[in-house]
Amino acid sequence: MIDAQLRDQYLHACEQANYSLLRHPQHSMAEQLKQLAASIDAGDKPDTYGRSGVIEAFEQDVAQLLGKQNGLFLPTGTLAQPVALKLHSLKRNKFSIAMHPSSHLLLHEHRGIEKLWGLKVQQVGAPSVPFSLAELKAQCDSDTAALVFELPMREIGGELTDWEVLDEQIAWAKSQGIACHLDGARLWQVGAYYNRSLAEICALFDSVYVSFYKDLGGISGAMLLANKPLIDEARIWARRAGGNPISLYPEVLAARLGLKENLPIMPEAVSYAHELGKMIAPFQDVQVTPQPPKAAMFHLRFPLSPNQLARKIADYVREQGVIILPLPRSGDDNHSICEIPVGRNAMSQPQDFWLRHFKAFINSLND
Amino acid sequence: MIDAQLRDQYLHACEQANYSLLRHPQHSMAEQLKQLAASIDAGDKPDTYGRSGVIEAFEQDVAQLLGKQNGLFLPTGTLAQPVALKLHSLKRNKFSIAMHPSSHLLLHEHRGIEKLWGLKVQQVGAPSVPFSLAELKAQCDSDTAALVFELPMREIGGELTDWEVLDEQIAWAKSQGIACHLDGARLWQVGAYYNRSLAEICALFDSVYVSFYKDLGGISGAMLLANKPLIDEARIWARRAGGNPISLYPEVLAARLGLKENLPIMPEAVSYAHELGKMIAPFQDVQVTPQPPKAAMFHLRFPLSPNQLARKIADYVREQGVIILPLPRSGDDNHSICEIPVGRNAMSQPQDFWLRHFKAFINSLND
Known part of the structure; x- marks a missing residue:
């Protein structure tokens, strides 16, 4: 749906970004494998x-x-x-x-x-x-x-x-x-x-x-x-x-660690998403679904085609070093939908931080 | 096919053994994960x-x-x-x-x-x-x-x-x-x-x-x-x-490392299996299939039922600290078949080492 070149530009910009609204901090493969090795208890067997x-x-x-x-x-x-x-x-x-x-x-x-x-x-x-x-x-x-x-x-x-x-x-x-x-x-x-x-x-x-x-x-x-x-x-x-x-032990160890570390933050992530969604709702040119959010995620709908929006997002990430949106996951000539999954990344900043960037981004849509 | 208790006894004895004829040395989950982390090249991405x-x-x-x-x-x-x-x-x-x-x-x-x-x-x-x-x-x-x-x-x-x-x-x-x-x-x-x-x-x-x-x-x-x-x-x-x-990156990294390290030893493993199979063939009470072995593996057939043979194998491993056979993989009241996969473990010793143990094991069958 998104031009391959645009996708590459977005991904490249994301690699250089300092902040992301989306999900959890990413670990490199080596970091993740070492974390899994460290998570193994004495009684664990393959x-x-x-x-x-x-x-x-x-x-x-x-x-x-x-x-x-x-x-x-x-x-x-x-x-x-x-x-x-x-x-x-x-x-x-x-x-x-x-x-x-x-x-x-x-x-x-x-x-x-x-x-x-x-x-x-x-x-x-x-x-x-x-x-x-x-x-x-x-x-x-x-x-x-x-x-x-x-x-x-x-x-x-x-x-x-x-x-x-x-x-x-x-x-x-x-x-x-x-x-x-x-x-x-x-x-x-x-x-x-x-x-x-x-x-x-x-x-x-x-x-x-x-x-x-x-x-x-x-x-x-x-x-x-x-x-x-x-x-x-x-x-x-x-x-x-x-x-x-x-054997599936790497996946099992990662699932076990992920459940232990991330299940406890879910209520906070839901509440964070709920508040953030309510704060974005009054903005022009963006629609929040559902309104207000009920889970640790919500969708944003913009009045641009997926490629038009993707270009704006990639530019914003490159210029500001802040990932406020993923590439659109669906759309047509007149609209696009992006998904915001809220996790440790979003929660690492106050909602105001993201609102400031959303305002600036939405202003850029009319440039 | 094998009684659960016998299986447990065999596995327990194997954990304490010093030598094994079967396949490659086993690494713990933690060792394997650390090896995978160390095998990652600068350009590798998930x-x-x-x-x-x-x-x-x-x-x-x-x-x-x-x-x-x-x-x-x-x-x-x-x-x-x-x-x-x-x-x-x-x-x-x-x-x-x-x-x-x-x-x-x-x-x-x-x-x-x-x-x-x-x-x-x-x-x-x-x-x-x-x-x-x-x-x-x-x-x-x-x-x-x-x-x-x-x-x-x-x-x-x-x-x-x-x-x-x-x-x-x-x-x-x-x-x-x-x-x-x-x-x-x-x-x-x-x-x-x-x-x-x-x-x-x-x-x-x-x-x-x-x-x-x-x-x-x-x-x-x-x-x-x-x-x-x-x-x-x-x-x-x-x-x-x-x-x-x-993502399947842990499995891909392990496959890549395994191919790099173990494919080169295959010809030697085949030749080792060929020689070992020929040396075992003249023994009483054991039949080698195929004779002589053509790949880095062969089967051994013994004139005992799977549970009778499993008991003898578990005893031998416990008493000698040497795993010369896996548990039988098939059989009936009068015979059992064991599979010998030849890899680094077998090749770490001269064939004579295993022959000595096979002689002793086969003698033990009539005890």
Whole structure:
């Protein structure tokens, strides 16, 4: 979507920048590997094909944190989710999976859920808002095996369905024998808005996927959480899909360290994002979604095409040494959307610092 | 197959042992991570979803070494092989994949090739010897899309089909429009026997899979090698299967280091295994397969059940501090098979050292 040359200019400018609004400070590969080596405890042992050692202990820890019986650490969420959905489908002998049009399964996985896993996708609701109970009732049918929820909804700015609505939707789905699966790639962010523990939130769902890089700063890797029979079957399907390497210990160690260091700052990151979003909202030429932010992220919409905006962003980063925006992730001739994930980088400065730069940046749009 | 308690006793004894005949010296997780950090060059950058940085450079290096247009680094061979076979199938609109009964795809992947990838397996030849051209002609049919070769054949001791026979088989397959795929998990071992470069060997095949842990001592990870159109399509299918993590740099760095350090010793390992196998052959109560060994590995067959043999092995390791055998990998009431992978550990001692211990061990079988 963005010209390759512009992308390179942006990335080059970012390398020289002194401040960034986005996510966590980046470590070099060497620094990260040394940190992982230093994080190893005396009793830690390597994993073997997903069993024993650091992987099994970490699966138990995360399962306990999320109130589920078992966990299965996997290379990616793109594996974790279809495996869970396949099992819900096989158990019910139904083949349709209902999901929001902005689901990762639809947008970023080359339709693997259909082309490899043999399931059918049912899109439910409108692209830019969460689905409603009325839409679920109208669009799910007797072939619906599972319903995918995403909390927060990444592609629409970290939107969160209100607890009572969620509760009602899940009660309805369960009454229909439809399994409820949570895409919790950024689950770590949602406790604050709901004012509930992660375990209370996960208790709504038959299966939960979480990610360890994004918010937590790990290297890569995901976990699927559910009851023991589902996880036992998931191991078999994960191996069928090539997701059972002889060892994943670097990813497990990084996930463990990331969870320990970054989960505790999540409430503060959510509150920081909430305040920052409210302060940006009154500005001309920029729209905050959702307004106000509910998670540790939000989207900004500008009235320029992605390439026009990318040029302005790259220039600003180069001239000011401050990364206030990533490259746009979507748009058309008349608008662009950028995503702000709030973490240690944003929080290292008072909100006023970023507001000052946003004002200057927005002024530059009319140059 | 082996009692859990016996397995634990063996593993515990191995932890205390001073010498091992098997593979390479093991590093702790911390040592390995520090070695990887130290192996990073100034220009190295992290990979992103399989693109750029260390992953792309390494793919190019291995592709050049093996004489193929492109490479695709993946988390496992259990992903790499079905992806290649799926693409051969789609291209030909044929759905059967012919393979030896000892193929990894049949024995160790929960039949993912059928249950997930939607292909049909055709078993060709007898379990304990490589298939012949006559068997190929009799058992492949008009639905055969691809034929899987394995060099060396791990489950039968590292057996290698003679070059002329291989050449004839591949010429016949190609004349039938059947794609030829190489399971080269241990390809690194085969140059010596054929007295040909790895690129000359790979030139026979439409697609090649290699592994970076086993012989090379990496952490995990595989590569698929083929022409550019196949690899471009393979990227899409790998993502569909969840095999496209945001970063794989620890595995790439370990693979790169392992290739650099361990590929050069392969000819010596093959020659060491050849000699050692010949020296063990005359012993009573043990049979070497193949005789003499052709690769850097061989199998030993003993006239005891797996649990009986495991008990003897665990006792020997505990009493002598020398690991001369792994636990048996197969067997029945009357026999057991152990695999000897030859690497730096074996080569650290003269063959006489191991022969002395084999004599003592074999004597202990009658105690």
